[in-house]
Amino acid sequence: MKQQSFAKILALCAPLVSHSAYAxxxxxxxxxxxxxxxxxxxPLLTSRVLTSVDVLGADKVEDKNVMNSWxxxxxxxxxxxxxxxxxxxxxxxxxxxxxxxxxxxxxKVLIDGIPSNVNSGNQRFIDMIFPLEIDYIEVVRGxxxxxxxxxxxxxxxxxxxxxxxxxxxxxxxxxxxxxxEAQLAIGRxxxxxxxxxxxxxxxxxxxxxxGSDKYSAGAKWFLSSADKTVRAGLVVRTYQHxxxxxxxxxxxxxxxxxxxxxxxxxxxxxxxxxxxxxxxxDWQITPDAWLSNxxxxxxxxxxxxxxxxxxPAGTAPRQRRMWDENQRGVLSSLTWTVRKELILDAxxxxxxxxxxxxxxxxxxxxxxxxxxxxxTQNDDAYSLDNVGAYFQAIVKLDTALxxxxxxxxxxxxxxxxxxxxxxxxxxxxxxxxxxxxLSMVYTPSRETSIYANWGRTFQVLTGSExxxxxxxxxxxxxxxxxxxKEIGVKFKPTPGADLRLAAWRQDATGEVANMPATxxxxxxxxxxxxxxxxxxxxxxxxKLTMWLSHSLQKAEVVRAFAADGASLAGKxxxxxxxxxxxxxxxxxxxxxxxxxxxxxxxxDYFIDSPNAQGKYGGFVVFxxxxxxxxxxxxxxxLQVKNLADxxxxxxxxxxxxxxxxASQPMFSAAPGRAAxxxxxxxx
Numbered sequence: 062m063k064q065q066s067f068a069k070i071l072a073l074c075a076p077l078v079s080h081s082a083y084a085x086x087x088x089x090x091x092x093x094x095x096x097x098x099x100x101x102x103x104p105l106l107t108s109r110v111l112t113s114v115d116v117l118g119a120d121k122v123e124d125k126n127v128m129n130s131w132x133x134x135x136x137x138x139x140x141x142x143x144x145x146x147x148x149x150x151x152x153x154x155x156x157x158x159x160x161x162x163x164x165x166x167x168x169k170v171l172i173d174g175i176p177s178n179v180n181s182g183n184q185r186f187i188d189m190i191f192p193l194e195i196d197y198i199e200v201v202r203g204x205x206x207x208x209x210x211x212x213x214x215x216x217x218x219x220x221x222x223x224x225x226x227x228x229x230x231x232x233x234x235x236x237x238x239x240x241x242e243a244q245l246a247i248g249r250x251x252x253x254x255x256x257x258x259x260x261x262x263x264x265x266x267x268x269x270x271x272g273s274d275k276y277s278a279g280a281k282w283f284l285s286s287a288d289k290t291v292r293a294g295l296v297v298r299t300y301q302h303x304x305x306x307x308x309x310x311x312x313x314x315x316x317x318x319x320x321x322x323x324x325x326x327x328x329x330x331x332x333x334x335x336x337x338x339x340x341x342x343d344w345q346i347t348p349d350a351w352l353s354n355x356x357x358x359x360x361x362x363x364x365x366x367x368x369x370x371x372x373p374a375g376t377a378p379r380q381r382r383m384w385d386e387n388q389r390g391v392l393s394s395l396t397w398t399v400r401k402e403l404i405l406d407a408x409x410x411x412x413x414x415x416x417x418x419x420x421x422x423x424x425x426x427x428x429x430x431x432x433x434x435x436x437t438q439n440d441d442a443y444s445l446d447n448v449g450a451y452f453q454a455i456v457k458l459d460t461a462l463x464x465x466x467x468x469x470x471x472x473x474x475x476x477x478x479x480x481x482x483x484x485x486x487x488x489x490x491x492x493x494x495x496x497x498x499l500s501m502v503y504t505p506s507r508e509t510s511i512y513a514n515w516g517r518t519f520q521v522l523t524g525s526e527x528x529x530x531x532x533x534x535x536x537x538x539x540x541x542x543x544x545x546k547e548i549g550v551k552f553k554p555t556p557g558a559d560l561r562l563a564a565w566r567q568d569a570t571g572e573v574a575n576m577p578a579t580x581x582x583x584x585x586x587x588x589x590x591x592x593x594x595x596x597x598x599x600x601x602x603x604k605l606t607m608w609l610s611h612s613l614q615k616a617e618v619v620r621a622f623a624a625d626g627a628s629l630a631g632k633x634x635x636x637x638x639x640x641x642x643x644x645x646x647x648x649x650x651x652x653x654x655x656x657x658x659x660x661x662x663x664x665d666y667f668i669d670s671p672n673a674q675g676k677y678g679g680f681v682v683f684x685x686x687x688x689x690x691x692x693x694x695x696x697x698x699l700q701v702k703n704l705a706d707x708x709x710x711x712x713x714x715x716x717x718x719x720x721x722x723a724s725q726p727m728f729s730a731a732p733g734r735a736a737x738x739x740x741x742x743x744x
Contacts, residue, residue: 089551089559091136091598091608092118094197107219111465111500111512112203113139113549113563113594119223122195124688126234126242126700126737128265128273130195131187134218135661137200138596138610139641142663144711146729148271148304148331150365152711153184157202157215157567158590158616160636160666162713164574164581167214167520173222173296175339175357180386180416180445180523181577182212185361187220189277189300189335191261193232193244196221202594204545204567205498205516207451208394208408210471214518214543215567215590223248224281225255229744236700236737240265255294257281268732269320271305283341294341302333306367309713309727319708319730325371327428336360349398359388368429369715376422376436379429382578385417404455414445414475418525418577439580441525443477445488453498461505467498473521477530486530491540494519508553518543520569524577543569549594559599566591568619574670583670584622588634591615606647613640632672635714638664638679653690658683668714674726677712696741706734 088107094116107114115137122133128146134154135142143161144152152161159167166182177186202216209217226248234242242263249256262276283294308326310319339357346352363384370378394408418441421434453467471494478485498516505511520541522529528538549563567590575582592614600606616634645659660683665676683705688698710728 088114088116089138089561089596089598090116090118092121094118107199107201107206110201110206111463111502112201112205112216112514112547113561113565114202115200115596117198117200119196122192122198123230124232124686124698124739124741125192126236126240126702126739127192128240128263128267129188130190130192130220131184133192133195134198134200136643136645136659137198138643139202139592139594139612139614140200140643141638141641142661143636144729144731145713146268146711146731147308147367148273148306148329148365149185149188149302149333149363150306150331151188153187154218155215156200157565158592158614158634158637159215160616160634162636163578164576165520165572165634166212169209169211169213169217171209171217171219172337173224173339174219174392175337175355175359176209176211176388176390176392176410176412177220177337177359178212179361179384180414181575182523184218185333185363186335186337186359187218188275188302188333189279189298189337190220190222191244191259191263191277193230193246193261194222194259194279196223203514203516203547203565204518204543205465205467205500205514205547207453207467207469207496207498207516210410210449210469210494210496210519211412211447211473211521214520215545222279222281223257223259224283225250225257229742231742231744232739234737234739237735238266238268238732240737253285253287255281255283255285267304267307268735269307269322269730271307271322273302273304275300275302275304279337290345292341292343296337296339296341298335298337300333300335303330305330306365307729308368309729310710311725311727315710315728315730319710323371325368325427325429328431329367329429331363331365331367333364334360334362351396353392353394353396355392357388357390357392359386361386361388366429366431371427373425376424379423379425380438381419381421381423381431381434383417383419387415389413389415402457405452406455407450407452409450410447411449412445412447415442416444416525417442420578437481439525440480441477442480443525443530444475445523446474448472461503463502463504465498465500467500467516469496469498470494471496471519475530477525484532486532488530489522489528489538490531491521494521494540494542510551511549512551513546513548515544515546518545520572522573522575522582524575524580526577526580528582529575529577538573539571541569541571541573543567559597561594561596563594564592565594571622585618585629585634585670586621587619589617589619590634604649608643608645610643611640612642615639629670632670633667635667635670635672636678638666640664655688657686657688659685666712668712668726674714677726677728678710680707680709680731682707682709694743698739698741700737700739702735702737703731703733708733 199219230246232244244261247258277300279298306329307322342354344352390412392410420439422436424435449471451469475488496517500514502512545567547565569588572585572588596610598608616637618629621629642662662681665679686700690696
């Protein structure tokens with residue numbers, strides 16, 4: 062029965078017209094990527110990594126209405142969205158059975174190739190980018206990409222923004238919950254000198270009435286030599302977000318009124334500022350050699366006031382958390398095409414983080430009085446230094462077989478001191494972390510390619526406290542080594558169709574659930590993540606575009622740390638759904654009218670490590686849109702999100718810290734049906 066169903070899926074997808082060029086490229090592209098975007102990253106394309114790579118083009122992004130840009134990534138196959146929706150702490154995207162709770166941050170984030178995770182591994186810098194500024198979003202899944210180290214455990218996400226071009230694009234939106242948004246993107250390119258500017262402002266009451274006010278502004282200036290062999294540029298970006306936090310609801314409160322914000326959370330809010338500046342220098346040394354350099358500075362400051370429970374006991378549930386993180390780094394890579402059968406690629410990176418973290422606790426009040434703290438929990442200054450290097454060779458043995466051996470090393474150092482007693486302690490000593498990798502692809506025909514890869518990545522502890530830093534008596538931690546393997550096939554049943562089926566497994570030693578914000582760290586032990594991914598995308602004729610993906614996955618503890626007992630062995634890693642599905646269809650009804658329908662689904666998941674609290678969080682939602690061109694330069698679109706008005710919620714249970722309102726699950730309600738009307742102008 063299952064084989065018949067799978068055959069039917071293949072038959073339905075057969076008439077699709079591909080967005081990818083050749084079968085020997087494992088990448089699947091959804092939508093159109095602008096020509097200018099393909100220059101980013103130099104001549105060595107990510108598709109050479111030979112793993113499951115997906116690219117979301119600008120036309121699938123620029124006209125989407127989202128409160129936060131991490132939501133855009135949910136259009137891609139196998140991507141889980143964790144929708145916390147607590148003010149500026151709104152959520153994140155993850156994949157390969159890594160969750161978005163904040164305890165296990167396994168996905169590297171880059172913006173234009175610049176590392177863009179905060180110290181904990183969370184993805185907050187993505188919020189700086191609005192849809193109209195994006196050229197493409199690229200997701201690399203697996204352990205065989207050697208280019209990045211820290212946080213690159215299950216793969217990476219690169220958000221490419223517009224560079225070069227001549228355009229003036231604007232988008233004005235008004236919609237549900239009194240949401241108002243304006244975006245303006247400007248590009249001017251004379252060939253030798255390119256300028257890009259962007260500004261966005263968004264205000265909204267939000268679904269639960271907490272309110273949100275944010276803006277982002279950025280600029281790029283790039284100068285090229287007369288012969289185009291040298292190119293230098295400066296990128297700057299700033300972002301500010303002020304938002305209320307509506308608080309988590311008990312099951313009873315959710316049933317009573319899912320849009321309410323409890324009285325205890327009336328003073329909860331977040332105030333977030335982020336800054337970025339980077340210098341880029343690319344030099345085509347010879348026609349066959351390319352040197353790329355990036356120097357960057359990231360700044361992240363956050364002031365979060367939060368009340369977790371209404372339990373009057375203790376000060377732990379009422380906190381003010383203040384981050385001040387500064388990152389300075391450099392990335393340099395050299396790509397040399399020795400001959401058409403051999404390409405060599407090597408790179409180095411260094412990053413220095415100079416961070417501060419303060420945490421205050423407050424006496425019981427409803428709402429919490431954040432005026433005078435009852436206790437100073439943290440007043441820490443800490444550094445993290447990372448030096449890494451990689452090498453890979455792309456070897457084409459014959460017309461059908463290509464292999465990519467690679468090797469990466471990383472080393473970490475740093476220290477932490479608390480201003481409460483000025484005691485300084487060193488970072489855990491990990492030594493050089495070695496990460497061998499191997500990929501290959503066999504292309505027996507133009508229509509079929511079979512690819513396989515094997516690789517190692519790592520997890521190290523982050524935060525300002527133990528066990529990341531070796532205070533007296535602290536147990537030494539080895540890095541958690543993830544060993545991943547994948548085998549897949551990409552098939553073109555017709556000249557137009559793109560299908561991909563992949564099976565993967567990732568085993569980790571000594572995995573740790575680490576929440577630096579609370580100083581909470583629990584060893585899970587040996588874990589295993591495994592799954593099967595199916596994807597299809599393309600066009601049928603000139604009017605119809607379709608795509609479908611379905612991922613089966615499981616993350617479980619194979620062997621628990623002795624200190625935590627054997628109770629976790631055989632348990633699923635919390636907040637990891639077993640299934641993730643995406644589907645969609647675009648129909649060009651006429652030269653002026655376009656209709657779209659998208660569906661997204663995630664399965665239920667356990668919300669605690671012992672798997673004792675039950676499963677929650679599954680959903681199936683559909684979004685629809687109608688776009689009509691008023692003229693060659695203007696269009697309007699109406700988007701309806703959660704078309705069926707499905708009632709679903711993100712479910713949370715504090716696994717390791719304090720009981721959440723008498724140890725019961727807590728919920729953050731997702732928005733119901735919402736409509737947005739936008740005016741698009743392209744000059």
